Amino acid sequence: MxxxxxxxxxxxxxxxxxxxxxxxxxxxxxxxxxxxxxxxxxxxxxxxxxxxxxxxxxxxxxxxxxxxxxxxxxxxxxxxxxxxxxxxxxxxxxxxxxxxxxxxxxxxxxxxxxxxxxxxxxxxxxxxxxxxxxxxxxxxxxxxxxxxxxxxxxxxxxxxxxxxxxxxxxxxxxxxxxxxxxxxxxxxxxxxxxxxxxxxxxxxxxxxxxxxxxxxxxxxxxxxxxxTPANWHVADFMGFRNMIEMTVARVSGDEVVLEGEGLRLVGTAMGSISTGATVVAAVRPEDVRVVEGEGDNRIPATVDVVEYQGRELAVEARTGTGSGRALHLRTDQRLAPEDRVSLAVEPQRLLVYPKEAGDPAPTELAEVTG
CATH class of the missing domain: 3.40.50.300 (P-loop containing nucleotide triphosphate hydrolases)
Known part of the structure; x- marks a missing residue:
C-alpha cells in the first residue's frame, strides 16, 4: 500500500x-x-x-x-x-x-x-x-x-x-x-x-x-x-515522578546548584535559568541510586514503602528521618520500610526547568499514566 x-x-x-x-x-x-x-x-x-x-x-x-x-x-x-x-x-x-x-x-x-x-x-x-x-x-x-x-x-x-x-x-x-x-x-x-x-x-x-x-x-x-523533555510539564507527563520545586543558588554554564526542602543538589539547566529563581528539578526513579557513604548530590532518606516488581523494587523513601520530601526510586537492592539509606543522583540526570509565573506547583507524585 x-x-x-x-x-x-x-x-x-x-x-x-x-x-x-x-x-x-x-x-x-x-x-x-x-x-x-x-x-x-x-x-x-x-x-x-x-x-x-x-x-x-x-x-x-x-x-x-x-x-x-x-x-x-x-x-x-x-x-x-x-x-x-x-x-x-x-x-x-x-x-x-x-x-x-x-x-x-x-x-x-x-x-x-x-x-x-x-x-x-x-x-x-x-x-x-x-x-x-x-x-x-x-x-x-x-x-x-x-x-x-x-x-x-x-x-x-x-x-x-x-x-x-x-x-x-x-x-x-x-x-x-x-x-x-x-x-x-x-x-x-x-x-x-x-x-x-x-x-x-x-x-x-x-x-x-x-x-x-x-x-x-x-x-x-x-x-x-x-x-530531554522540553519543559517540566512534559517531564511530569513522561514519567519523571520526582518533581521538586527548588531555588537556584548558583549558575555556571549548564550546571545549576539548587537549594530547598533541606536539600542541596547540582543539576543541569534545561532552559534560561538565573540565580534566585524558583525552578523545578526533575529526575526519573531509575536515575535515583542507593549508595554508600557521603558525597556530592547525596540525599539521606528513610524507606517508607517497598513494592516488589520482579527483578527490582519500586521504593518510596522520604528525605531526612522520614518526615520530608517523598522520592521514588527503582533498585535491585533488598530494602525494607524504616531502612536508612543514602541516595545519589548524577547532575546530568537531574534536569532543571524554569518555572513560569502562573504555573501550578508540580505534584509530589506525578501520575504515570497507563
Whole structure:
C-alpha cells in the first residue's frame, strides 16, 4: 500500500468551544509513512485534533493540506481517511467478513474486488478462522483487529486511531501494540494515533506530539522526549515522578546548584535559568541510586514503602528521618520500610526547568499514566 501524498500539513489549526480554545495554533507536518502519536492527559486537545483531521469537527482557525490540496474544506467521506475508534463501532448483526467488506460495498466495487480485498485484510489481522463469526463471539482484541481491518481495507491515505487499546486488558494491549506496529510497517501506512499512555506512545510512534491545555508542548522522537523533555510539564507527563520545586543558588554554564526542602543538589539547566529563581528539578526513579557513604548530590532518606516488581523494587523513601520530601526510586537492592539509606543522583540526570509565573506547583507524585 502506498500513500497518496508526500506530506500532510496542519497550519495554525485551532478549535474553540463556547469561546474557549480546545486546540490552538497547531502546526505539524506529517510525512508519508510516518507514525505520529498525539499524547497528553485528558482534555489536552489530542482527540479534538484528530477529529479536526478526520473532518468530524470544523476548524475555528487554520487549515489542513495534503501536499498542495486544502482538505479541511472537504467533508469526511471525501478525505479518504480510515478511522479506528475506541469502542470498535462494529455492526453486531454482521459477520467479521461482512463488517470488513461493508465500506468497499458502499464504494460499489465489483464483487470480485470486494472479496479479494476483504480476504486480504482479514489475513493481515490474522482472523481467517473467525471470518464467519459475529462480533459478539470475539474477544476484545479480536474485535479491535476487525476494526483495524475495516479501516485498512479501504487502502486509506491516512489511518486515524483514537485510543484504540484503552478498553483492553494489559496483556491484550501489549499484543495489539505489536500488531498495530506490524501492520503500519508492512502496509507502509501513515498513521496518527491518539493516546494518554506515554509507554504506548513511546513504543509505537516515530514522533510524538505532546499537548497540554490545547497547545503543543513538544514534538520529537521517543528518544528525545524520554531523555530531554522540553519543559517540566512534559517531564511530569513522561514519567519523571520526582518533581521538586527548588531555588537556584548558583549558575555556571549548564550546571545549576539548587537549594530547598533541606536539600542541596547540582543539576543541569534545561532552559534560561538565573540565580534566585524558583525552578523545578526533575529526575526519573531509575536515575535515583542507593549508595554508600557521603558525597556530592547525596540525599539521606528513610524507606517508607517497598513494592516488589520482579527483578527490582519500586521504593518510596522520604528525605531526612522520614518526615520530608517523598522520592521514588527503582533498585535491585533488598530494602525494607524504616531502612536508612543514602541516595545519589548524577547532575546530568537531574534536569532543571524554569518555572513560569502562573504555573501550578508540580505534584509530589506525578501520575504515570497507563
Amino acid at each position: 502506498t500513500s497518496e501524498f508526500r506530506e500532510l500539513r496542519l497550519d495554525g489549526v485551532g478549535r474553540r468551544f463556547s469561546g474557549k480554545d480546545a486546540l490552538a495554533d497547531l502546526d505539524l507536518t506529517i510525512r508519508a509513512g510516518e507514525f505520529i502519536a498525539l499524547l497528553g492527559p485528558s482534555g489536552c486537545g489530542k482527540s479534538t485534533a484528530l477529529n479536526c483531521l478526520a473532518g468530524l469537527l470544523p476548524l475555528t482557525s487554520g487549515s489542513i493540506w495534503q501536499d498542495e490540496k486544502r482538505i479541511d474544506v472537504l467533508p469526511p467521506e471525501k478525505r479518504g481517511f480510515g478511522m479506528v475508534f475506541q469502542n470498535y463501532a462494529l455492526f453486531p448483526h454482521m459477520s467479521v467478513r461482512r463488517n470488513v467488506a461493508f465500506g468497499l460495498q458502499m464504494r460499489k466495487l465489483s464483487k470480485a474486488e470486494v472479496a479479494r480485498r476483504t480476504e486480504e485484510a482479514i489475513r493481515l489481522v490474522q482472523l481467517e478462522e473467525h471470518a464467519a463469526k459475529l462480533p459478539g463471539q470475539l474477544s476484545g482484541g479480536q474485535q479491535q483487529r476487525v476494526a483495524i481491518a475495516r479501516a485498512v481495507v479501504l487502502e486509506p491515505s491516512l489511518v486515524l486511531m483514537d485510543e484504540p487499546l484503552s478498553n483492553l486488558d494489559a496483556k491484550l494491549r501489549l499484543e495489539m501494540r505489536t500488531e498495530i506496529r506490524r501492520l503500519h510497517q508492512s502496509l507502509g501506512l501513515t498513521t496518527v494515533y491518539v493516546t494518554h499512555d506515554q509507554e504506548e506512545a513511546l513504543s509505537l510512534a516515530d514522533r510524538l506530539v505532546v499537548l497540554r491545555a490545547g497547545r503543543v508542548q513538544q514534538v520529537g522522537t521517543p528518544e528525545e522526549l524520554h531523555a
